[in-house]
Amino acid sequence: MSESLSRTQTTRKVVIETKGGVVAAQHRLAAQAGADVLAVGGDAVDAAVAVSFVIGVLEPWMSGPAGGGAMMLWRADEGRAVALNHGMRAPAALNPADYPLSGRGIAGDLFPWEEVVDNRNVQGATAVAVPGVVDGLGRAHGRYGRMPWAELVAPAIAHAKRGMLVDWYAALCIASVTRELAKDPDAAALFLEDGQWPKIGAWTALAEKRLDQSRMADSLDQIARHGARALYDGDLGAAMAADMQAKGGSLSQDDLRSYAATFHDPLSFGYRDTQLHAVPGLTAGPTLMQALTEAAKTDLTGNAPDAEAFAAYARGLKSAYQTRLSSMGDDGEHPQAPGCTTHFSVVDRHGNMVAQTQTLLSIFGSRVVSPSTGFLMNNGIMWFDPVPGRPNSLAAGKRCLMNVCPVIGEAPDDTRFAFGASGGRKIVSAVAQLTGFVADYGMDIGAAFHQPRIDVSGGPIVVADDALPQSVIDSLSADYDVRTTHRTMFPYAFACPAGVMRKGSVNTGCTEIMSPWGDAVCEKETA
Template sequence: MQAPLVPTSVIYRKPAVESGGGVVAAQSRDAAAAGARILAAGGHAVDAAVATSLALGATEPWMSGLGGGGFATLWDAERREIRCLDFGMVAPAALDPADYPLTGKPTEEGFFGWPGVVDDRNIMGPYSIAIPGLLAGLGLAHKTFGRLPWSDLAQPAIALADRGLTLDWYGAVSIAVEGKLLAKFEETRKTYLSEGRVPAPSDDGAATFLKLGRLRETLRQLATDGPDAFYAGAVGRDLIKDLGALGCRLSQQDLTDYRARFIDPVEVAYRDARIFAPSGLTAGPTLARVLEGWSKNLPPAGDAPEAAHYRAYAMGLDQAYRDRLANMGEQKKEPRETCTSHFNVVDRQGNVVAWTQTLLSRFGSFVMSPSTGILMNNGVMWFDPVPGKPNSMRGGAKPLSNMCPTVALSDRLGAVGLGASGGRKIMPAVAQLLSFLVDFGLDLDAAIHTPRIDVSGAGIARVDRRLGDETLRGIAGSMTAEFTDLAPYPAQFANPSAVQALPDRKFRGAADLASAWSGAVSETDVAKLA
């Protein structure tokens, strides 16, 4: 196995933030700060979510952005109501399976182990692009819950796009790992490899930033015209013109017809808590199955999880993924690292948002629209290119997703919003964090710092080395088990974050330990900087 970029031994603690005001926790601290500024200005949790989401397209563009989609779970504290939001990507209406002839060989590029397609058309390039739903989701959420004007919410993202992408060691590495594929596509090559190589951080430590094409101008136009400009306005027309010139099947009608929608949540009673996640083609139903199994099979809980608990975690996750892979159309081959953004928001009123958005692969399709600076998803890769399967590609279809934005409610916990990035690794991380909080009574800081395992579909348990030999041996009695490390790259575990509105009106946020840029930012912190 490839050695981690930064081993566990040098990863420092990231203490949870506690505040008398709202908190945003994200993989990008700059994006979290953008959302926290909106909270400090009196915004609703959804207002802050809009600002954070837009900012992420400028702070970690390889993960998510205007060209992607996702899911969210929202807790309305005043109405005591859960809403789940589907703004997932959809296959273009004109998608033609004949455009994806099979090679008869496996592919090395995709995450899901599909049979190879000529030129990897389902994985990268114009044929891999699905209809993006992010702006429709943001627009619907803001229309339903927002307090502040849309234009105000876009300003932090505009400022970050104007500044440019941070080029420290982590920014440079994030580009370098896909440098070969970035070089294959003209606009991404011009943007990320402008001198024919990966841009290097400054030797003297001075801040260095990379301009992201016309993203700033597009955000300015969206601030003025609103999210509808993406689907039925000038931004959308420019985007379709650029993509059509490359042979993409995405049409103006696809954009015009796209609708984000509220969907029913999956609800499961787990001990004294109620757990909510999106239903349908997400990891929500699988999370419910895992928690229902653990409620019966987990050994009695003490102060912290022990080897017997991790063995029960592993067995429950393994069985749930065997069923998911057999019945929901995913391949059994374990996927590579996937690239997604997850963040959470809690405001002073106790409203909570758990929000997950993605381009799917790192840098999505690698296709960047020169007129808009928008990097497009490769959502077609979610579909099996072999006809006649449960998840086979077809025009207008929605693919199976691993996203799992979750809200937990109880008298003791208050309201917790949590989730993660990391493909199939997402749900195991969310489930274990819920167990740490609910079964063992850990606070948010202790939960985020407690080592986890990952079992996500290949009959293999990856065990954080800090858990020791006893845990490894206990799991190895049931399945293959191996030690690995928590590290920024390659990520062997999901990257979770969480926020919490406690019953005593205190608010907490915690972010992933391994992500170099992750952080939780409170509205009181940014108010001090204003």
């Protein structure tokens, strides 16, 4: 934590209460696009499609059409939860021998894998995996959408034609990866000024700088007119694959044609008096289940989280990560790495819900732009361990192991919630504790999101918000190596959540209180 940060500044977010729909997202204009869809009678899934595409334009370093993720849905009309996995996978022509170890120890990005020569699994077209988010959105819309697909993609096209405004926060994010972006001419042309500095407006805000996202707008227009599969089966996908192969990658159009997002029965389990639904398989859903199952062994009393509560959450998360790291093959990631994912949650006036987490993996993904499409590409290959013979070792056609953890909860008093977060391995800690705050103490969404948290991400250190009572810090320090830190907007020491809640017929929403762009917007609010 910076020594210069204020110790007295406080930040709060207003929680809206409405019988209309609510969208909570890491970018206000994306949330607004979803709220506008709800206002004209769109389903929660319709709103999610609009939010996903818009946030890919306005927060391009976190996610986009060339990324992947997972979605949890609550269908009030069916009285059940549904899971949708649209994660990435390795290209069929990928050869693990093309990723030799450098012998220089641990790499320096999100995961402490052994370093690969030239960081080929992290940076550049060789790090690109088969994207899944657009197909996932198309399948969700095909099953539950009410509004025409093209109308839902239209807001993203409009934003791309205008170009993302580079304010101080955007410039800070771009500046953090300037050297890597400069290595790809197309990424440099999109994000940098003279190959060195991010494009930024004046301090006075009288002059605007916007990215030229016209190529992306054209590609989104094709997806709007021809459907989600345009990115997989048509000329758009062929052009994107050709771009990556020209830059040395192995992504092919056959990989895109054969890709299919999949619906699943959710991973459903109880915690206290709350029923939870998560995405099964190669996500953080199983880790969340084990963490809360272990935490539930401790009976909690009182009206607010205390030392005993945080000790229970810490034990649960420690146990769950021991299992995850040994059996699922994910050896971990750097706890202070930049954020690289986005999450948004939606509830409509009828009570249908969506919790969607989508990602490029690293911040700015592979730091490579497809010039034909204008899309910033993922670096999903980094999800794999480059050392052979391990559960998560790199292999052709293999599904990626994700940290995403969107969850739907059914709590007492006719309460449901859709939570999730960005932040890599910090995601599970946030989702587990937010769930605990609701299930253990009956918190509403505002209280839960403003409550200080800890982070337990599988490493030896427990990170604690320095706003927690000293009794909590002392209790945790008796069993763990505890480091305290301030809750800041950059970098995030904790995950960045977004969620919605419905109690009876009243909907609410909130985002991470330190997120400068994040907001919850109700369907009656105007832009």
